[in-house]
Amino acid sequence: MNTRTFRNKKLIDRDKEINFLLDWFNQLPELILWVYGPKSSGKTTLIEYVVEKELFEDFENLKPKGNYWVRYVNLRRKLISSYETFLESFIKPEEEYVMQKGISAGVSVAVFTLKAEILKQVKERKKDLFDALIDELDKKVKKENKKPILIIDEIQTLEEIYINGERELLKEFLNFCVSLTKETHLSHVVILSSNTVFIDRIYNDAKLKKTSEFFKIDHLDKSIVVEWLSSEGYTEEEINLIYDYLGGCIPDIQRMMMLKDKYKSIKEYLEHRAFLAYSQIVMFYHQGKFPKEEIEIFENICKEILNNGSFVLSKDRDSKYLEVISKWAEKEILFFDPLTLEVKGNSRIYEKGMEKLEL
Numbered sequence: 001m002n003t004r005t006f007r008n009k010k011l012i013d014r015d016k017e018i019n020f021l022l023d024w025f026n027q028l029p030e031l032i033l034w035v036y037g038p039k040s041s042g043k044t045t046l047i048e049y050v051v052e053k054e055l056f057e058d059f060e061n062l063k064p065k066g067n068y069w070v071r072y073v074n075l076r077r078k079l080i081s082s083y084e085t086f087l088e089s090f091i092k093p094e095e096e097y098v099m100q101k102g103i104s105a106g107v108s109v110a111v112f113t114l115k116a117e118i119l120k121q122v123k124e125r126k127k128d129l130f131d132a133l134i135d136e137l138d139k140k141v142k143k144e145n146k147k148p149i150l151i152i153d154e155i156q157t158l159e160e161i162y163i164n165g166e167r168e169l170l171k172e173f174l175n176f177c178v179s180l181t182k183e184t185h186l187s188h189v190v191i192l193s194s195n196t197v198f199i200d201r202i203y204n205d206a207k208l209k210k211t212s213e214f215f216k217i218d219h220l221d222k223s224i225v226v227e228w229l230s231s232e233g234y235t236e237e238e239i240n241l242i243y244d245y246l247g248g249c250i251p252d253i254q255r256m257m258m259l260k261d262k263y264k265s266i267k268e269y270l271e272h273r274a275f276l277a278y279s280q281i282v283m284f285y286h287q288g289k290f291p292k293e294e295i296e297i298f299e300n301i302c303k304e305i306l307n308n309g310s311f312v313l314s315k316d317r318d319s320k321y322l323e324v325i326s327k328w329a330e331k332e333i334l335f336f337d338p339l340t341l342e343v344k345g346n347s348r349i350y351e352k353g354m355e356k357l358e359l
Ligand SMILES: Nc1ncnc2c1ncn2[C@@H]1O[C@H](COP(=O)(O)OP(=O)(O)O)[C@@H](O)[C@H]1O
Pocket: 010, 011, 012, 013, 014, 037, 038, 039, 040, 041, 042, 043, 044, 045, 046, 194, 250, 251
């Protein structure tokens, strides 16, 4: 395990994932790369590290490594309620944008520029936005010899936004991504999401499945947690206890390190967290107004997770079960892997909370 420094903090491990991404970017773009995994597993942190430290020589001054040309957008950080706000947020007139000073690297890297005249045509709907972007990328590759990489986080934000009130923005955007990879090989496209109900839809769309690769970023493996916590001075017994309650969830472990001294013992802190997870589950029972049948299904799933480590959805994808799983996944209490059909707690602490349901 390597420990790197990123934004003045320790970046734990992720060697395997960093190498995977760098290898991926070294190849000709053929497929869209979907990066998925439980909420808070560290997807955004990893991709931001790769962008800032591996794809740029000097990120603050926007000096890329080699010929990379990177655009990274986290859609959650923008308020996008319509196609117009999407355009306003990300597409700027080239002539004005290069003149503005004092724009941070993080903002610049999230913006596409088009010639003012072309942007005007796009706004007047005389030209298709994605056609204009493809022309731009084609120039970058063929005239400037660049290697474009587009990275989009929290893609599900684009759902239910329409262009001219009819065409779905998300669909058009994904067609654009297919075109950039499989059809023209102009640019890498990486799309991130914690929302596996959304990923499931993509995975089961015949066309997208054929043109996509899926890469899971999970919580840390036990061996890495052992290495990390040993280096912080924890004993073997403590590490086993911590792993039992928190698994490899990085922010949960970081929080434990910060707060444990306020409790009599690590065990007391962990029990407190498990109780909070339990109360969250019980609160949703009341708030969610779940019919009795759905509570039964949820509890069956919990029992199976507690007994066997995970619940596996049947191959015929029992629709009632899938519906219940979706609801609890949206609350970030369950995590559903659409590739393996496995269901677990979104993080280990929810499984400790499930234990308290006494099923
Ligand atoms: N490799 C890592 N090293 C240190 N801290 C991390 C690491 N990965 C994630 N974190 C911490 O965990 C938190 C959640 O990670 P994030 O990247 O937002 O998860 P995700 O995007 O998968 O929901 C972040 O605030 C970050 O501080």
